[in-house]
Amino acid sequence: MKFGTKCIHAGLEPDPSTGAVMTPIYQTSTYAQEEPGKHKGFEYARTQNPTRSALERNLAGLEGAEHAVAFGSGLAAMDAVMRLLEPGDEVIATNDLYGGSYRQMVRVHGRYGITSKFIDLTDIKALKDSITKKTKLIWIETPTNPMLKLIDIKAVTEVAKSHSILTCVDNTFASPYLQQPLSLGADIVLHSATKYLGGHSDVVMGAVITNSKEISEQLYFLQNAVGAVPGPQDCFLMLRGIKTLHLRVERSCKNAKKIAKYLAAHPKVGTVYYPGLKSHPQHDLAKAQMNDFGAMVSFDFPGGTFKTANKVLANTHLFTLAESLGGVESLIGHPASMTHASIPKEDRLKVGLTDSLIRLSVGVEDVDDLIADLEEAFRNV
Numbered sequence: 086m087k088f089g090t091k092c093i094h095a096g097l098e099p100d101p102s103t104g105a106v107m108t109p110i111y112q113t114s115t116y117a118q119e120e121p122g123k124h125k126g127f128e129y130a131r132t133q134n135p136t137r138s139a140l141e142r143n144l145a146g147l148e149g150a151e152h153a154v155a156f157g158s159g160l161a162a163m164d165a166v167m168r169l170l171e172p173g174d175e176v177i178a179t180n181d182l183y184g185g186s187y188r189q190m191v192r193v194h195g196r197y198g199i200t201s202k203f204i205d206l207t208d209i210k211a212l213k214d215s216i217t218k219k220t221k222l223i224w225i226e227t228p229t230n231p232m233l234k235l236i237d238i239k240a241v242t243e244v245a246k247s248h249s250i251l252t253c254v255d256n257t258f259a260s261p262y263l264q265q266p267l268s269l270g271a272d273i274v275l276h277s278a279t280k281y282l283g284g285h286s287d288v289v290m291g292a293v294i295t296n297s298k299e300i301s302e303q304l305y306f307l308q309n310a311v312g313a314v315p316g317p318q319d320c321f322l323m324l325r326g327i328k329t330l331h332l333r334v335e336r337s338c339k340n341a342k343k344i345a346k347y348l349a350a351h352p353k354v355g356t357v358y359y360p361g362l363k364s365h366p367q368h369d370l371a372k373a374q375m376n377d378f379g380a381m382v383s384f385d386f387p388g389g390t391f392k393t394a395n396k397v398l399a400n401t402h403l404f405t406l407a408e409s410l411g412g413v414e415s416l417i418g419h420p421a422s423m424t425h426a427s428i429p430k431e432d433r434l435k436v437g438l439t440d441s442l443i444r445l446s447v448g449v450e451d452v453d454d455l456i457a458d459l460e461e462a463f464r465n466v
Contacts, residue, residue, distance in 0.1 A: 088147075088262055089331040095146025097139055097324075108139045110321045132309045136317040140324050144282075144292050147261040147327070148274050152301035153294045154308050155320065159257065159277025160185055161313035162291030164193070165304055166253050166273060168311075170221055172198030177215055178224035179206040181232045181436040184425035186224070186255070192427075203432070206236045207367065209244065216248055225271070226255040227264075228371075231383045231420040231444040232437055233358040235367035238374060242270030251300075257281070260411075262334045263375045267296055280411030283326040284333050288319045333413060333449055337380030340455065341447040345382050347456050353466050355441070358383040380447045381410060383420075386466070389439035394419060396465040397443060403450060403458040410446035415455055418444045 086095070100109050111134055116127040127133045137155055144153035156162040163186060170176070176190060180203040190201040204211050206225060223245050227236040238254060245252045253273040254266035260281035266274045276282055278290040293304055308314060315323075338361075345359035357364075360371035361378030371378055386393045397417075398406055404417035408424060418424060421440050425433060433439075447455070 091146050092330045093328050096142025096144075108136055108321065108324055110317045111135045112317055130317075131312050131314055134314075134317050134320070136320040136324075137315060140320040141292075143324060143327060144276075144278075144294060147330075148256075148267055148294045149265055150267055150274070150294045151296045152298070152304075153292055154301065154304040155278075155315050155323075156291040156293070156308065157313040157315050158289050159275070159279060159291035160189060162275055162277075162293045163189055163255075164313070165307045165311070166222075166275060166293055167194050167199065168307055169251070169300070169303055170194075170199050173219060174199055174221040175217060175219040176201045176222045176224055177206075177212065177220055178203050179226050179229055179234070179236060180204055180432070181229040181234055181438070182224070182226040183230045183255070183257075184420075184427045186226070187425075188427040190224075206241060207234060209237070209240050212241060212244055216244075216250070220248065220250055222251045222253060224253055224255070225266075226258075227374075228258045228360060228379055228381065230258060231358075231381070231425065231442065233258075233360055233365070233379075233381060233383055235360055235365075235370045235374065237370055238266050238269040238271060242272075246270065257411075258379060258381055259375060260330065260334055262331050263338075263377050263379060267294070269374065272297060273300060278323055279409065281334055282330060282411075283323050284330060284412060285322075285326055286409060286412035286414065288322040288326070290315045290319055290323055334380065335377070336449040337447050338377040340449070340452040341380040341382050341445075342378065343452045344445065344447055344455060344459070347459070348382065348384050351463065353386065353463055355385045355387045355389075356437075382445045382447060384443055384445075385437075385439050386441040389441045391419070391421070391440040393466060394441040394443055397459075397462045400462040400465050401458050402461075403455055404445065404462075410444075412446070413449045415448035415450060416446040418446075420444050 114130045118124040141153040254271045257277045274294040276292045349357045359382045404415045
């Protein structure tokens with residue numbers, strides 16, 4: 086089954102009781118039982134819900150996996166993965182990752198004895214040198230947020246497997262349409278489903294996907310025991326959004342390529358970060374590891390000041406200044422003060438995340454209108 090067909094059909098079938106083509110919203114908190122323990126597979130909505138179950142089957146199909154577990158947000162999904170570890174364990178993560186992930190590793194799980202190291206995962210030697218007996222998880226984000234670095238999933242997972250270390254790939258920026266980490270050796274895939282999977286900026290959700298029965302059983306236990314579950318209405322919205330995932334991402338990628346080339350040629354712009362540009366240091370890896378180059382573009386200005394960036398941020402009209410990404414509408418953001426504000430400035434600057442860096446989430450609008458919007462904003466610089 087090709088990917089576009091999976092978006093619409095994977096794990097789904099008409100409702101057996103009514104024949105409804107769309108998965109119904111089972112808006113209930115509990116289920117009738119004939120006698121204690123004798124029921125139709127559903128007891129309590131925190132533990133099971135038919136709408137959520139349908140979504141989880143669909144998500145597993147998109148990643149070519151056996152199991153998917155849905156959570157109330159991407160960070161709730163991440164928390165479940167981190168809870169697979171024990172006090173005293175160590176995580177190695179890329180030094181260029183989403184600020185919320187950094188915050189959870191350091192300020193939440195760090196309090197309970199889990200140590201996190203942040204290194205350049207594009208350097209395999211540095212990874213090998215960083216591994217200790219305590220290392221139990223390697224956290225991969227690729228492409229990275231917001232610097233758009235590519236990490237070689239296959240190379241990292243080979244190192245991890247040689248040390249019996251779990252690997253988790255945050256696949257949010259790519260989506261399953263562009264990248265399939267499990268096929269490259271990863272043990273776990275994580276999504277902030279809020280982004281490309283939902284695609285309409287109207288639902289917050291996360292998902293963890295794996296082929297391991299053992300890992301999935303631990304995750305289902307945590308889903309029920311901790312209770313960070315999505316409601317049936319959100320699951321319905323996610324299923325609806327996924328049906329056009331391939332169409333939306335394809336159009337967004339096409340637009341992003343043109344915008345990246347426009348920015349790269351603009352005299353007022355400094356560096357453009359986009360894997361689809363031949364100047365990108367991991368352009369060849371992106372071609373090998375992904376099906377296209379994505380729809381996220383970052384760029385900065387010479388001098389690296391917020392004052393310069395703000396002249397653009399405050400003067401776009403089609404690009405909306407807002408958190409998040411992956412929706413049909415184009416968004417513009419300032420990572421240093423928004424998505425990555427929790428990362429210390431000295432650490433941000435080490436990876437190139439300057440105060441003038443702007444991140445674009447390119448949507449599905451007419452690309453000529455988007456470029457004209459940016460051009461008008463640049464007149465203020």
